[in-house]
Every structure is written in structure tokens, then in C-alpha cells.
Amino acid sequence: MTQIMRGGRFAAFPLALASQAAIAQGHEPSLDYPSISFGGVVEVEAFYSNPYAGGDESDVVLATGALGVTAAINGWIRAEVSTLYEENETPLEIDTASMMLAKPHGGWSMRAGQFYVPFGVYETAMVSDPLTLELGEARETAIAVGIDQGGLHAEVYAFNGDLENEDSIGTFGATAGYSGRIGVADFALTAGYLNSLGESDGLEETVNVANTGTDASEVDAWTASLVIGIGEMRLVGEYLTASGAFEEGEIAYAGAGARPGA
Numbered sequence: 001m002t003q004i005m006r007g008g009r010f011a012a013f014p015l016a017l018a019s020q021a022a023i024a025q026g027h028e029p030s031l032d033y034p035s036i037s038f039g040g041v042v043e044v045e046a047f048y049s050n051p052y053a054g055g056d057e058s059d060v061v062l063a064t065g066a067l068g069v070t071a072a073i074n075g076w077i078r079a080e081v082s083t084l085y086e087e088n089e090t091p092l093e094i095d096t097a098s099m100m101l102a103k104p105h106g107g108w109s110m111r112a113g114q115f116y117v118p119f120g121v122y123e124t125a126m127v128s129d130p131l132t133l134e135l136g137e138a139r140e141t142a143i144a145v146g147i148d149q150g151g152l153h154a155e156v157y158a159f160n161g162d163l164e165n166e167d168s169i170g171t172f173g174a175t176a177g178y179s180g181r182i183g184v185a186d187f188a189l190t191a192g193y194l195n196s197l198g199e200s201d202g203l204e205e206t207v208n209v210a211n212t213g214t215d216a217s218e219v220d221a222w223t224a225s226l227v228i229g230i231g232e233m234r235l236v237g238e239y240l241t242a243s244g245a246f247e248e249g250e251i252a253y254a255g256a257g258a259r260p261g262a
Contacts, residue, residue, distance in 0.1 A: 033072055033073060033074045033075070034071060034072060034073050034074070035071075035072045036069065036070070036071050036072075037069070037070045037072075038067070038068070038069055038070075039067075039068045039070075040065075040066050040067040040068060041064060041065075041066050042062070042064065042065055042066075043062075043063040043064035043065075044060065044061070044062055044063065045060070045061045045063040045127075046058075046059070046060045046061075047059060047061075061087050061088065062085070062086075062087040063086060063087070064084070064085075064086055065084070065085040065086075066082060066083065066084050066085070066095070067082065067083050068080065068081065068082035068083075069081050069082070075104040076101060076102065076103070076104065077099070077100070077101055078099070078100050078102075079097075079098070079099045079100075080096065080097070080098055080099075080100070081094065081096070081097045082094075082095045082096045082097075083095055094114075095139070096113070096114055096115045096116065096139070097113050097114050098111050098112060098113025098114060098115045099111065099112060099113055106148045106149065107147070107148065107149065108145070108146065108147050108148070109145070109146045109147075109148070110143070110144070110145050110146075111143070111144050111146075112142070112143040112144075113141065113142075114139065114140070114141045114142075115139070115140075115142065115144075116137060116138065116139050117138050117139075117140055117142055117144070117157050117159070117173060117194075118144070118155050118157065118173075118175040118192065119136055119137075119138060119173050119175065119192045119193075119194045119200075119221075119223065120132055120133065120136045120137065120192060120223045120225070120238070120240055121188075121190050121223075121225040121227070121238060122136075122137065122238070123225065123227055123236045123238065124236065125234065125236070130238065130262075131262035132223065132238050132239070132240040132262045134202050134262070135197075135200065135202055135203070135240055135260055135261075135262045136194070136197070136200050136202070136221065136223060136240045136262075137200060137201050137202065138194070138199055138200045138201055138204075139201060140159040140161075140171075140199070141159060141160070142157050142158060142159035143157065143158060143159070144156065144157035144158075145157075151178050151179045151180045152176075152177075152178050153176070153177050153178075153179075154174070154175065154176040154177070155174065155175050155176075156172070156173070156174045157172065157173055157174070158171065158172040158173075159171050159172075161196055161199045162199065162204060162208065163196060163198050163199060163204065163207060163208065163216040163218075171194075171195060171196050171199055172194075172195055173192065173193055173194040173195060174192065174193050175190065175191070175192035175193075176190070176191055176192075177189055177190035177191065184230055184231070185228055185229065185230045186228070186229040186230075187226065187227065187228050187229070188225075188226070188227045189224075189225075189226050190224070190225045190226075191222070191223065191224045191225075192222065192223045192224075193220065193221070193222050193223075194220065194221050194222075195218060195220045196218045196219065196220065197219050197220065197221035197242050197260065198216050198217070198218075198219060198246070198250070203251070203260070206250070206251060207246070207250045207251065216250060217246055217247050217250060219242050219243065219244050219245070219246055220242070220243045220244070221240065221241060221242045221243060222240075222241065222243065223238065223239065223240040223241075224238070224239055225237065225238035225239075226238075239261070239262070240261065240262050241259070241260070241261035241262075242259050242260050242261065244259065245257035245258060245259040246258055246259070246260075
């Protein structure tokens, strides 16, 4: 048993350098193309623990060091590359790299490359990531097509999963949501589907090891989230679950196959 006496994030510093303020705010740039913007974040965490057995422990850790570059070729095409470093967890690497073709000012879009597929929202105001992110987040080399009209947005995507036949694209998913305002409250409602939860970053290695090179079970999953904002107050709720159970040899729970949920 460990009693945590002090803990949490020590500091988080967002970094941004853009060719104009509009780019940093996510709006269409007002200057001529091509244009380039830079952004990033530095998160430092410090903790102290007083365990039941053994000596005290404390440390200062660079939890996140990230840098991103966005190049807008013209009003229709842009490319994004980001790096990520997490001390003791993730060595410096290319985290995402993708290109997007999108109609200016919304309507439709298509992107391809390595990115986090839009399965789950993972909103949080806490120091640690939500359990839904630990269970469902998936970084893949994929292709996605989306629409954005008014408050409605939807996207479908597909990729070649590591748990299936590596010669074909057989893993897919979709997400849809609507955001708007009712009275004094803003809200955002989102739902998503993924046909193989075992492809998530949190489960893929476990399922792969259990199958020793053979195809794993396709266990689909869904997620739903609701974010409500009233003034300075925000209420966040999200649920993610597998639709069925994995094989006992892949992920076991209570003498049977597990059905993860968070």
C-alpha cells in the first residue's frame, strides 16, 4: 500500500509561433500561401510518495515535450507533422504525420497518414489521462473522410490493422457528433464505433503476444461522450466499451475472456 502525500503536474507551458494569430486559433490564414505555423507543449510533473514499506520517493519528470508544424500549401491542402517525447516512456519520435485535403470554410475533408483515429473524445480537466483514453486511443496509418456542416460533424476511417492479415485494409470505424447551444448551456454530443478494439494502443501488444502470430479476435467497440458548459463550469462524461468479450487466452478476467469498458 502506498500513500501519496503530494503529487500532480508541476507545470505545463504551451508554446506557439505562427505566421499569424489566425492560424494559432485554428482559423483560415489571412496572409498569402504557403504559410507555416509551429506549436507545442511542455509538461513537467513532480511527485512525492510515502509508501507503507520502504523509503520515501520523489521525482521530477518531463511528462510531455511536443512540437508540431503545420504547412498550409493553399486553401485546400495542408500537411501536419508532430514530434513527441515522454521521459521514461516514449523516446523522441515522429508522433503524427498527415496530409489533409479540405474544402475551405468547412463542408468536407479527406486526410491520410499517421494520426490518432477519431475513436473517442477523451476530454478531461484532470492531471492524468482519462481511462477511456488508456483503453481506446489508437495511432494508425489510415485514411479518413469527413463532413462538417453547421454543428454536425462525422468521419469514417480505415487502416491495415496489426492484428489482422497485414496484406489488406480490414479495420475501420466511424464517429459522428453534434454541438450547439440550449439556453445558457453549450453542449457537444459524440458517438463512435471501431470494429476491432484490440487495435488500440493500450491493448494491441497484449493481444498480439497472446496470439503468437495468429489472427486475433475481432471485438468491436463503441463510445459515447457528452460535454456541457455553463459559464465557467463544464460537465464531461464519456463511456467506452467492447461489444463482446475477448478470448480468455488474449485478455482474461475472472476465469473467462474480458470485456473491457471504462
